[in-house]
Amino acid sequence: MNYANEVLKTLQKKFNIDIPIIEAVSPLRLMPKPCDEEGAEPKNPLNCLLVHTAQRMFDALAVVVWKTTVYVLLLAVGRGPGVRLPGHAGRWRWERYVIREGALKILASFDRGEPFEEGTSIIFESPTFAHTRATKRKLGKKYRATESGKLAHKTSQARRTLKHAKAAMKKLPPSANPSARAQARAHIKKLETEFAKASRKQEEVAGSLGKRISKAPTFDLTTRNGAQGKYHFVRQDQRPGT
Numbered sequence: 001m002n003y004a005n006e007v008l009k010t011l012q013k014k015f016n017i018d019i020p021i022i023e024a025v026s027p028l029r030l031m032p033k034p035c036d037e038e039g040a041e042p043k044n045p046l047n048c049l050l051v052h053t054a055q056r057m058f059d060a061l062a063v064v065v066w067k068t069t070v071y072v073l074l075l076a077v078g079r080g081p082g083v084r085l086p087g088h089a090g091r092w093r094w095e096r097y098v099i100r101e102g103a104l105k106i107l108a109s110f111d112r113g114e115p116f117e118e119g120t121s122i123i124f125e126s127p128t129f130a131h132t133r134a135t136k137r138k139l140g141k142k143y144r145a146t147e148s149g150k151l152a153h154k155t156s157q158a159r160r161t162l163k164h165a166k167a168a169m170k171k172l173p174p175s176a177n178p179s180a181r182a183q184a185r186a187h188i189k190k191l192e193t194e195f196a197k198a199s200r201k202q203e204e205v206a207g208s209l210g211k212r213i214s215k216a217p218t219f220d221l222t223t224r225n226g227a228q229g230k231y232h233f234v235r236q237d238q239r240p241g242t
Contacts, residue, residue: 007045007064008071008094014046020081021071021094023133024126028072028097030054031121032110034233049231061085061092068104070097070124097124098131113230148209151202158195165191 012019036052045051045064054060054072062073075090076082082091099107103122110116129135143149169184 007066011045011062011064011073015085017083017085019073019083019085019092019094021096021133022080024095024097024124026126028054028058028070028095028124029121030057030124031119032116032231032233033118037231037233061088065099065107068099070099071095072097072124096127096133098127100125110231113232115232115234118233118235148202148205151198151205155195155198155202158191158198162188162191162195 008019008021030050030053032049032053033056036049036056038052039047040049040052041047045062048063048065050065051060051063054063058072058074060072060074062071064071071094073092074095076093080093082093084090085092100123103124106116106120106122110122144153165184165188169181169188172181172184
């Protein structure tokens with residue numbers, strides 16, 4: 001299960017109700033302001049800066065940001081699925097948007113503290129047919145049945161397992177038994193070897209098929225609802241050269 005699905009499941013448990021997910025039919029334009037930063041908690045899909053922006057502009061309850069996809073918990077308007085949440089009037093649903101490359105660059109640089117001019121909009125687009133959840137699941141199922149897909153899945157699993165092991169290592173208290181730390185390091189080393197082996201095999205197969213393994217872009221959004229949260233708003237008259 002990926003990060004976005006984990007967060008959605010957690011939030012649905014919080015509200016104690018199964019909230020439907022629909023594909024957005026029109027773009028969502030967010031315009032962050034300095035006031036949205038007040039009280040914002042990085043990584044919190046219920047209280048990050050973008051949540052504050054969406055609440056101020058659209059009365060949203062939550063925003064889940066994940067690489068090229070965004071889920072926004074909005075009040076249902078007109079026809080379509082929706083549920084009533086305890087303590088909240090109206091019918092609510094997750095609306096799913098996609099982040100195009102331009103918006104992804106803006107989000108990543110904004111979160112990392114590069115100057116962000118007040119009045120700038122971040123636009124989340126409605127998915128095309130090829131980018132809907134149903135289409136992606138269908139294509140993903142076909143791909144995972146191929147040799148390349150099986151190897152890609154194995155590499156992804158190895159990467160995820162290694163990531164979790166490193167995270168667990170960091171959480172060990174200073175008073176942890178030295179043998180426990182040694183075991184954790186040995187386990188991480190073993191997982192690194194397995195991940196490297198899986199990656200090489202995947203590249204070999206891709207090369208034999210005349211394909212290249214796509215690499216994550218350098219501006220890849222690792223923010224996940226503001227992992228760094230180093231926001232730097234500037235007014236138009238404060239831009240360099242003005």
